[in-house]
Amino acid sequence: MAPGQAMFTGASGPLTPVWTYDGTVPGPVLRLRQGQPARIVVENGLNEDTTVHWHGIRLQNAMDGVPGLTQPPIKPGTDCVYEFTPPDAGTFWYHPHANSLVQLGRGLAGVLVVEETEPVAVDRDLLWLLQDWRLADDGQMALGFGSAMDAAMSGRVGNVVTINGTAPADQSARAGERVRLRLANASLARIMALRFEGHRPVVVAIDGQPCDPHEPDDGRLVLAPAMRIDVMIDTQGDPGKRYAVIDDFYDGLAYTLTTLAYDSASPLRTHPLDTPLGLPRNPLQQPDLASAERQEIVLQGGMMGGGKLAGVGGMMGMATPGMKGGAAWAINGMSMTGDGHAGMAPQFTLPRGATCHLTMRNETAWWHPMHIHGFSMLVLARNGSPVTHRQWQDTVLLAPKDTIECAFVADNPGDWMLHCHVADHQMAGLMTVFRVT
Amino acid sequence: MKLTYSLAALAVAIAMPLPAVAATINAVMYKNPQCSCCESYANYLEHNGFKVDIKPVNNLSQISSDAGVPADLEGCHTLMVDGYVVDGLVPVDIVKKLLTERPAITGITLAGMPTGAPGMGGEKAGPFIVYAFTKDGKAPTVYATD
Numbered sequence: 001m002a003p004g005q006a007m008f009t010g011a012s013g014p015l016t017p018v019w020t021y022d023g024t025v026p027g028p029v030l031r032l033r034q035g036q037p038a039r040i041v042v043e044n045g046l047n048e049d050t051t052v053h054w055h056g057i058r059l060q061n062a063m064d065g066v067p068g069l070t071q072p073p074i075k076p077g078t079d080c081v082y083e084f085t086p087p088d089a090g091t092f093w094y095h096p097h098a099n100s101l102v103q104l105g106r107g108l109a110g111v112l113v114v115e116e117t118e119p120v121a122v123d124r125d126l127l128w129l130l131q132d133w134r135l136a137d138d139g140q141m142a143l144g145f146g147s148a149m150d151a152a153m154s155g156r157v158g159n160v161v162t163i164n165g166t167a168p169a170d171q172s173a174r175a176g177e178r179v180r181l182r183l184a185n186a187s188l189a190r191i192m193a194l195r196f197e198g199h200r201p202v203v204v205a206i207d208g209q210p211c212d213p214h215e216p217d218d219g220r221l222v223l224a225p226a227m228r229i230d231v232m233i234d235t236q237g238d239p240g241k242r243y244a245v246i247d248d249f250y251d252g253l254a255y256t257l258t259t260l261a262y263d264s265a266s267p268l269r270t271h272p273l274d275t276p277l278g279l280p281r282n283p284l285q286q287p288d289l290a291s292a293e294r295q296e297i298v299l300q301g302g303m304m305g306g307g308k309l310a311g312v313g314g315m316m317g318m319a320t321p322g323m324k325g326g327a328a329w330a331i332n333g334m335s336m337t338g339d340g341h342a343g344m345a346p347q348f349t350l351p352r353g354a355t356c357h358l359t360m361r362n363e364t365a366w367w368h369p370m371h372i373h374g375f376s377m378l379v380l381a382r383n384g385s386p387v388t389h390r391q392w393q394d395t396v397l398l399a400p401k402d403t404i405e406c407a408f409v410a411d412n413p414g415d416w417m418l419h420c421h422v423a424d425h426q427m428a429g430l431m432t433v434f435r436v437t
Numbered sequence: 438m439k440l441t442y443s444l445a446a447l448a449v450a451i452a453m454p455l456p457a458v459a460a461t462i463n464a465v466m467y468k469n470p471q472c473s474c475c476e477s478y479a480n481y482l483e484h485n486g487f488k489v490d491i492k493p494v495n496n497l498s499q500i501s502s503d504a505g506v507p508a509d510l511e512g513c514h515t516l517m518v519d520g521y522v523v524d525g526l527v528p529v530d531i532v533k534k535l536l537t538e539r540p541a542i543t544g545i546t547l548a549g550m551p552t553g554a555p556g557m558g559g560e561k562a563g564p565f566i567v568y569a570f571t572k573d574g575k576a577p578t579v580y581a582t583d
Contacts, residue, residue, distance in 0.1 A: 134496055144498060144499070144502060147498040147502075148511070149497060149498040153469050153472060153497070153513075156498075157496065158495070158496070159495065159496055190495070250470040250471070250493065250495060251493060252470060252492075252493040253493055253495065303513055303550055304472065304513075366471065400471075
């Protein structure tokens with residue numbers, strides 16, 4: 001894999017300079033096998049330091065790709081060998097963890113599929129890597145990565161969404177199929193809520209981890225940056241018909257992402273498969289809640305944050321928080337900015353093997369997909385209501401003022417990051433570190 | 438007689454030097470779809486003689502920058518009104534002063550989201566300094582304080 005300069009065609013035709021893995025946006029789909037060792041060589045062809053983070057893979061700390069914290073950055077012109085054995089089958093992804101806002105924003109992202117040891121019975125296994133670009137009128141990447149306003153509000157949300165690197169054309173469909181669709185949101189900041197007109201997708205995995213199959217609330221698949229959702233769709237549409245896929249997350253800004261265009265072929269089968277939809281479980285350790293170690297993190301700051309950052313990041317009450325590269329956000333009163341560096345003091349320490357019952361409380365007026373490195377967390381409750389469907393996630397979306405409770409077994413030693421995956425928010429202080437001894 | 442008087446009053450209204458104050462003023466507000474204080478501010482303007490067309494956008498920083506608002510003086514939304522840019526939670530008297538005086542500037546801005554500003558609530562912590570800016574590269578100047 002060699003990040004470098006390349007070109008890619010935006011929606012309106014002009015070429016847009018991007019940064020790529022192996023010359024394509026997104027990078028190549030890496031297909032690994034569950035429990036089989038993998039070796040991946042990353043050559044840095046950029047003019048700046050980089051690293052690769054294997055998002056969602058439970059791996060050795062030294063392979064986690066956080067500069068300063070888990071490895072030295074990969075200097076321009078040098079390479080780095082990552083070796084790990086993925087314990088979990090599912091949909092994961094990879095991206096830089098250095099100068100994240102710019103490197104991810106310029107296109108460095110790819111999907112990592114870990115295949116089940118026994119193949120799952122579907123007619124088609126499809127993948128949509130969703131990326132969001134803020135382009136200027138001339139089709140070039142709009143300048144101003146790191147705008148203070150973006151940092152303190154909802155991040156650098158763009159104006160062009162691509163599926164697998166191209167402006168979405170129709171997606172061809174055939175009636176009577178069972179399709180596994182792997183959705184991955186590699187956007188810097190755009191949260192999506194997808195509705196499939198005329199279809200009832202069933203969620204079978206979140207963030208790579210199989211869950212109890214269920215239809216999402218209101219039929220909307222909410223996919224925050226860095227999240228993945230695997231759905232099973234029995235294509236029950238009529239041959240020759242078209243069905244819109246709509247993203248209506250932002251009030252007043254709904255749009256048609258793409259259209260499922262059925263060919264005229266007669267249905268592959270008249271009744272949907274009656275085989276179970278559920279995927280085989282991954283070997284995750286069950287949390288022991290009775291003896292759990294309780295930790296709480298509180299997310300603070302941002303616009304309309306009530307001046308909570310006064311004295312933390314130099315917010316003066318009058319100015320936009322996060323001006324001039326300062327902090328706009330904090331976790332438990334502490335702003336860790338950037339992408340990771342040496343000497344980041346852990347917010348809390350867990351003895352190896354302990355269950356951590358983690359409460360995340362969002363005091364801000366904004367949405368935050370909180371990503372934990374090295375672990376998948378069982379989501380227990382949202383605002384006091386139990387979360388059903390046995391959802392294990394590495395990225396948990398918090399709405400404004402939400403309180404989330406989750407649990408995981410601290411079975412993997414090292415210093416691990418826990419941060420918001422809205423890249424602007426992470427860079428501007430919404431990040432922390434914890435240690436497993 | 439009564440009819441004549443009435444017509445005269447109408448003529449006076451048309452000739453008034455402050456049409457912006459007398460009639461409904463149309464404005465377009467570009468705002469982040471998830472920012473709620475902007476809607477309170479729009480409501481405040483509507484109670485003060487404006488008609489505000491709210492347009493949620495995801496690239497507010499781009500719109501604000503294109504409108505000429507200096508990056509370090511950005512407010513939380515961008516309002517286009519009668520040929521001017523009014524950025525942030527500018528008190529309505531200052532907006533009306535701008536539309537009356539019609540200076541040769543691009544617009545005015547109240548940076549950030551100071552507490553006590555219209556739409557924000559809370560206690561005012563200090564004077565609001567509203568800056569005038571242009572697109573010709575000159576440094577912003579203080580337009581008004583409140």
